Amino acid sequence: MVLHTGRHFLQIPGPTNVPDRVLRAIDHPTIDHRGPEFADLGRAVLAGMQRVFRTEGPVVIYPASGTGAWEAALVNTLSPGDKVLMFETGHFASLWRKLAERLGLDPVFVPGDWRRGVDPAAIEARLRADAGQEIKAVCVVHNETSTGVTSRVPEVRKAIDAAGHPALLLVDTISSLGSIDYRHDAWGVDVTVAGSQKGLMLPPGLSFNAISAKALEASKTARLPRSYWAWDEMLGPNATGFFPYTPATNLLFGLREALTMLLEEEGLEAVFARHARHAEATRRAVRAWGLELLCQEPREYSAALTAVVMPEGQDADAFRKTVLERFDMSLGAGLSKLAGRVFRIGHLGAFNDLTLMGTLAGVEMGLVAAGVPHRAGGVQAALDHLAAEPQADSPKL
Ligand code: PLP
Numbered sequence: 001m002v003l004h005t006g007r008h009f010l011q012i013p014g015p016t017n018v019p020d021r022v023l024r025a026i027d028h029p030t031i032d033h034r035g036p037e038f039a040d041l042g043r044a045v046l047a048g049m050q051r052v053f054r055t056e057g058p059v060v061i062y063p064a065s066g067t068g069a070w071e072a073a074l075v076n077t078l079s080p081g082d083k084v085l086m087f088e089t090g091h092f093a094s095l096w097r098k099l100a101e102r103l104g105l106d107p108v109f110v111p112g113d114w115r116r117g118v119d120p121a122a123i124e125a126r127l128r129a130d131a132g133q134e135i136k137a138v139c140v141v142h143n144e145t146s147t148g149v150t151s152r153v154p155e156v157r158k159a160i161d162a163a164g165h166p167a168l169l170l171v172d173t174i175s176s177l178g179s180i181d182y183r184h185d186a187w188g189v190d191v192t193v194a195g196s197q198k199g200l201m202l203p204p205g206l207s208f209n210a211i212s213a214k215a216l217e218a219s220k221t222a223r224l225p226r227s228y229w230a231w232d233e234m235l236g237p238n239a240t241g242f243f244p245y246t247p248a249t250n251l252l253f254g255l256r257e258a259l260t261m262l263l264e265e266e267g268l269e270a271v272f273a274r275h276a277r278h279a280e281a282t283r284r285a286v287r288a289w290g291l292e293l294l295c296q297e298p299r300e301y302s303a304a305l306t307a308v309v310m311p312e313g314q315d316a317d318a319f320r321k322t323v324l325e326r327f328d329m330s331l332g333a334g335l336s337k338l339a340g341r342v343f344r345i346g347h348l349g350a351f352n353d354l355t356l357m358g359t360l361a362g363v364e365m366g367l368v369a370a371g372v373p374h375r376a377g378g379v380q381a382a383l384d385h386l387a388a389e390p391q392a393d394s395p396k397l
Pocket residue numbers: 014065066067068092141143144145146172173174175195204
């Protein structure tokens with residue numbers, strides 16, 4: 001047993017490392033959630049989240065994991081038996097489908113190989129074929145955390161429009177919001193689902209819906225039962241900064257701090273550029289090791305995480321166990337279909353050049369320690385990229 005000194009490296013693709021100043025912000029006496037001080041906090045985080053989603057429309061914040069916000073998106077907009085178009089991009093898309101089935105919806109699940117994103121042309125074709133307009137929503141996972149593949153949401157929007165179909169567009173940004181460019185209004189998304197524990201640099205426990213005018217209208221006639229998740233219950237009190245039930249007050253203190261970091265200090269464009277640069281350095285390392293990227297479509301490479309395929313005959317979980325035991329670093333596991341076949345490197349959230357290099361050094365040391373066949377030089381390839389493409393000055397500073 002190796003004694004672990006120093007700090008644990010949490011390099012799974014969420015929950016991500018929480019900055020100390022966000023932890024300090026959470027470490028605050030809990031206040032009266034019906035008092036005047038709370039209203040300022042509530043208004044600040046709701047307005048800040050509109051800026052992160054890039055929407056003028058309402059945002060709701062649930063004291064729940066991302067799964068709650070998935071459920072909220074469906075129950076507020078749909079009715080029992082409604083057809084929803086979903087895509088097998090990976091583990092999380094499959095879980096969202098299962099949730100939809102359990103709610104009594106009728107998902108049309110387009111099969112996929114877990115190595116690429118949704119195909120906009122297939123969406124257009126499916127919607128054109130739906131002459132009776134039975135499909136009520138198209139559900140897309142923007143960044144599939146199980147595979148490191150980012151679907152092209154603006155092209156999905158174009159495909160729906162090209163088919164002239166009225167279906168709602170629901171998008172899961174749980175592992176992309178605050179890491180990868182995303183625009184709720186400009187991309188014509190009806191409900192965006194997000195969570196606190198990834199790009200927003202908070203602990204797990206908050207989740208979000210951003211809501212278009214069309215989605216709000218749909219919620220007036222949607223018949224799936226809902227109470228805890230009901231938007232109308234939320235939006236009334238939210239108008240003055242309050243919540244219909246006890247909010248996760250201390251996480252909201254943390255959210256206010258994280259929003260200051262993302263919006264006021266670094267700026268979203270710089271945040272996205274930082275993630276893209278670290279992702280490219282990671283892919284260069286993987287290629288230099290002679291290992292394979294799971295994502296097969298370069299325009300869909302994720303800036304938030306990279307999933308790496310293990311060489312034939314090597315067990316990804318045994319490798320991850322070695323890295324954890326020897327170097328005190330957690331890497332993401334291969335999920336369901338991919339169990340044992342891939343490991344995932346999270347490079348999102350509170351992250352900088354040295355965190356990246358520590359992470360990649362841990363992977364390279366782990367490959368050696370676990371006897372995984374590879375070439376040396378991945379760390380060097382990443383260093384070379386960082387040196388060749390230095391981080392631009394933040395426009396906010
Ligand atoms: N969707 C995506 C893309 C995710 O990455 C996750 C969790 O990692 C979820 C949904 C589920 O969120 P939660 O585990 O917070 O309920």
